[in-house]
Amino acid sequence: MSDIKEEEIVRGVGGQGQVLDPETYRDSIGTMDQSGKRKWVYPKKPKGKFTNYRNIVSYILLIVYFSIPFIKINGNPLLLINVLDREFFILGQPFYPQDFFILTLGAIASIIFILVFTIAYGRIFCGWICPQTIFMEMIFRKIEYAIEGDRNKQMKLDRQAWNTEKIWKRTLKWSIYITISLIITHFMFMYVVGYKQVFQIISEGPFANPTNFMVMILFTAAFYFVFAWFREQVCTLVCPYGRLQGVLIDKETINVFYDFKRGENRAKWRKGEDRKAAGKGDCIDCHQCVVVCPTGIDIRDGQQLECVNCTACIDACDEVMEKVGLPKGLIRYATENEIEKQIPFKFTARMKGFAIVLALLVGFLGYLLYNRGEMEAKFIKPAGSTFFVRDGKITNTYNYTFLNKTNEKKVVTIKVIEPKNGEITYSASSKITVDRDKITKGTINISFPESEMNLSKQNITIGVYDSNGKLVDSYQTYFEGPFKLQF
Template identity: 80%
Template sequence: GDRNKQMKLDRQEWNTEKIWKRSLKWSIFIIISLIITHWMFMYIVGYQEVFDMIQEGPFTNFTSFLVMIIFTAAFYFTFAWFREQVCTLVCPYGRLQGVLIDKQTINVYYDFKRGENRAKWRKGEDRKAAGKGDCIDCNQCVVVCPTGIDIRDGQQLECVNCTACIDACDEVMVKVGLPKGLIRYATEDEIEKETKFKFTGRMQAYTAILLLLIGFLGFLLNNRGAMEAKFIKPAGSSFFVRDGKINNTYNYTFLNKSNQDQVVTIKVIEPQHGEITVSASDKILVKRDQMTKGTVNISFPEKEVKLSKQNVKIGVYDQKGELLDTFETYFEGPFKLQF
């Protein structure tokens, strides 16, 4: 229920109703904590790995299971007891914001010039003639605040800009027939000097920079490759000669960033005359949003290898022959004296 119902339940004796409601609430908190923990693990190790761990059981992956229990307990502790103290004691956001704002920063403010002197509401009273402000001291802005601060005391580090106080105050103002906006988004100068909002030069500059950053982000997202490929020589490996050709082995990693499965082929772009031998098949299936690993051999005729270590450029192509990605690495051969 609302705040009053919750306070009443706190004072109530432990009967069937209280046990049922508290058990339901704690169960919901545990379920939410478990969901958050599993999602966090999926983000780190991948959803398939998490599903595999669940099927294998806790004792097969005991360390991972123990970590998940610890994180679930931490989230449950936050939901059940720590709550707003995360914002007031742990989270550095408020302290960082405190050193970044000035009198021209838009924030959640109480219009003290309009609201003071605050006094209880009396129907039919001319508050202006009585020297009273628009604040009727109903305390609703404090009641709804998740961190328990009084916004009428000024801007405070604990404020998380949730604007619950704005909504509560506007609702009260409508009921008593006074203008909304006693608590609103404004600058400190706007409140103190009673001036209207101005789109200042600094705000225009910040807006332009923000739009440029958004545009650049959109450009990067639009131009990112559908496939990311890497070819790395195994540690300690060297070349070998077979049928008059010098061979090098590479471990490949393909990351499919598109929303559809890709069947790819590998070719040596530079230098020419390079041949690719894939361990399984010439064509490699890379499922959408997944990573595929394997091994390939690259070979050159002995007469084409001029240096003991030379650069090679490898391309990855789709079924239509379009180049998806390239990767530059090196190719090892026998040492040759250069005259």
């Protein structure tokens, strides 16, 4: 929230401006009264250019959300985060616990991106992309409008006794809410265990999978609670992003702002009146920007924690301005400096610094992903095993483990890289087949001439080669032999 200065926001009362008291201004949450009791928000159904754009963005994201679990790349899920079975797929590429450092860097890059984005564009994410906003405003709220009507009808229905009309409307609405919450939960689980597993759980029934069934019921109940009752309080009381913006945004950040220099002093509209000559601003105090707000705030009071930049107030105000013949944009996307000092938006040094760090991180992350390796190989001596000597050769046994990280089957062979005169005896075929995204295990023996082993424990390097002779991974371990005195 901006500091109150000599250009303070004023509230018009019958055309007379009244400066807000800085000691009491916004000393409570907008959706609660002084006693702590919740004030229910009945937002008017928005309409306009930005609402249409938001609808398009939301529908695209909803299609993406409900489609991703069924999309596969090279036979792998597009996105799967199975923590229980340690199966992770991102863009069809398998990731393993060994690759978590890459995912950690990705998480850091994402956080820096959020910082840069918020510093430049405020809470546009909250109003346009946030799942809470999309599900609430584009699904649950639209169902509410369809069943109970717009703002005034909802308020009337809420006040009236529990008669036949109220019972069937509320029962229908809540039943649909539960159904949609159940659908959202099932699709969320598809991101964890895959759609086939979810369909299998459904077909087997709750008694065959009691734990999974209870977890789904709990998540369904949580979604229903959030979208049927908790609603905007997720954004105002729970989500930390609103608090974060108070640290990140400044006078150069783009946000939804009310142009108080143009709008004040606000006063009711009178046809044919010269408002400028009468000392009145363009705001006609119609409160349409207030009644459409899904978090119940008055954008004219300045930047506030509850504002999610949903643009409903912009559309409502532009519609009124058009009707009374005044210029649009009284409420618009702007920076505080643009409103106060008519300074256009520009990228600050802080924005550029964060953007440079982000670009470096993304570049390094891309390098790690590109050089992640096709295969991971390990050669471990079995516990308690030792060497044996036969026909002038010292032999050690190793258990190998190959992890194929690619989306294609690999046929590999093993060679000793250093020292170069090592011989390998396989427990099976010398050509080892490793299926894609699979682990293959086996045993080999490595032998060296006894005359060439001068140390009781010597480092060796073992290489794994594909069918084209390309080295796909190497592993350094040790080779044991008899103790020899050194003179």
